[in-house]
Amino acid sequence: MLTIPAILFAFSLPVFATERPGVLIPRGVYEPFFRDQGEKEIPVGPFLIDRDSVTNAEFREFLKTHPQWRRSRIKKIFAEPAYLARWTGDTAFPPTMADWPVTNVSWFVARKFCEAQGRRLPTLAEWEYAADSRNPDHLQAVLEWYANPNAVLKNVRDLKTNAFGVRGMHGNVWEWVEDFSTVIMAGDSRSSNETDRKMFCGAGSLRAKDPAQYATFMRFAHRSSLSANMTGETLGFRCVREINSPKGTRK
Amino acid sequence: MNLLTTFFLISVLFPSGPGRACEQHAKAHAPSAAALPDQSIYNLDSTWTDQNGREVRFSELAGHPRIIAMVFTKCPSACPLIVQDIKTVRSRLTPEQQENLQVSLFSFDEQETKDTLSSFATKYKLDAKSWSVLRASKTSVAELAGVLSIHYKRLPSGEFVHANALFLVDEQGTIIAKSEGLGSAQKDFTEAVERAGRTLKTR
Numbered sequence: 001m002l003t004i005p006a007i008l009f010a011f012s013l014p015v016f017a018t019e020r021p022g023v024l025i026p027r028g029v030y031e032p033f034f035r036d037q038g039e040k041e042i043p044v045g046p047f048l049i050d051r052d053s054v055t056n057a058e059f060r061e062f063l064k065t066h067p068q069w070r071r072s073r074i075k076k077i078f079a080e081p082a083y084l085a086r087w088t089g090d091t092a093f094p095p096t097m098a099d100w101p102v103t104n105v106s107w108f109v110a111r112k113f114c115e116a117q118g119r120r121l122p123t124l125a126e127w128e129y130a131a132d133s134r135n136p137d138h139l140q141a142v143l144e145w146y147a148n149p150n151a152v153l154k155n156v157r158d159l160k161t162n163a164f165g166v167r168g169m170h171g172n173v174w175e176w177v178e179d180f181s182t183v184i185m186a187g188d189s190r191s192s193n194e195t196d197r198k199m200f201c202g203a204g205s206l207r208a209k210d211p212a213q214y215a216t217f218m219r220f221a222h223r224s225s226l227s228a229n230m231t232g233e234t235l236g237f238r239c240v241r242e243i244n245s246p247k248g249t250r251k
Numbered sequence: 252m253n254l255l256t257t258f259f260l261i262s263v264l265f266p267s268g269p270g271r272a273c274e275q276h277a278k279a280h281a282p283s284a285a286a287l288p289d290q291s292i293y294n295l296d297s298t299w300t301d302q303n304g305r306e307v308r309f310s311e312l313a314g315h316p317r318i319i320a321m322v323f324t325k326c327p328s329a330c331p332l333i334v335q336d337i338k339t340v341r342s343r344l345t346p347e348q349q350e351n352l353q354v355s356l357f358s359f360d361e362q363e364t365k366d367t368l369s370s371f372a373t374k375y376k377l378d379a380k381s382w383s384v385l386r387a388s389k390t391s392v393a394e395l396a397g398v399l400s401i402h403y404k405r406l407p408s409g410e411f412v413h414a415n416a417l418f419l420v421d422e423q424g425t426i427i428a429k430s431e432g433l434g435s436a437q438k439d440f441t442e443a444v445e446r447a448g449r450t451l452k453t454r
Contacts (some may be wrong), residue, residue: 037406037408038408075287075289075291076289108394179393179404181393181397181402182405183402184402184414224402227397228394228396
């Protein structure tokens, strides 16, 4: 089909930074975990997703050419004070962290990194699909991760690869998605507080399709708690690159 | 590079059309990017189009305190209530203050057109001297919702699920008050708007 020319096209695009290994996610269908009114399955792909989370070393390269995003210069509207908290300077961090996922980065900053590479953040649907999250194997891995409150960040090379060939989607860090703010949780349905209902115009049903998917529920709950300038010790990101098809680029 | 230079020259030689007196004042007095406080929402670089088809660079909104909210014109219930809440708050100001404490309504919907925006303004009798209803690209909408911490989602019907909030920003774009929920803005917010109104100098 389009696969081979698509890969060749994607890798022929000029990039400023070193080409980061990408995994081709073929055309597929994402079943939304939470379904709002009228929502059916969402077609995704094909797209190229970074095989690994963006690392501290890669992020440092970006900051060298984009100084306005350094810790000492970034505007607080774009990242809270904990931005790159574990780094020791604007472009310095302990050497052991080089191949760890970069964390303590905000949505704004993550987007800029991807943009500089001719890429973008994955949409929620793309991330969930590429994460192969319905695979029961992953459920166990994620629950083990949650059960370990003192988990340390790991080298991206040491993480598990899933059926698509993507590494580290579970068990190391949470990851930003472009449309994290589409996750709206208006609070406990037992509360009939009118004020809460007025907080959200048209809040949809919060019933998950499959209640056994506790791990996925946690991811969605986490996303609903985020603001764009927030950072987190265990919140990183990776990028996707569009693959142009005859249907045209995604809006 | 040639192409870039061409675009640069075009944008310099043919800027957007004449704005209202207040806008021209804002353009003349708007703080430069470097001078904007860290927390100013005007640090965002985006361009919006209002209900009259006029292009507005987001940072040009600096220079006056402003009431801001995010809506969409197809909205059946919540957004008209947001408009009503804003009118109620503004009714505490003198007519002169009302003219200077402007309102900008930004749409979640990148598919809005000049017609949908102006129909909305007409329907809710939004005085053009003080009210703007604006649209921009999907990315610009996401970034604005990002700095305002508003969660929102497009439904298959074309309508949006979204948080409801009003914001008062000062002349430099720092959020100084926020009112969440519908059906009469909170007391703190109303008082903040009154204070902002009182400090406005006649221009």
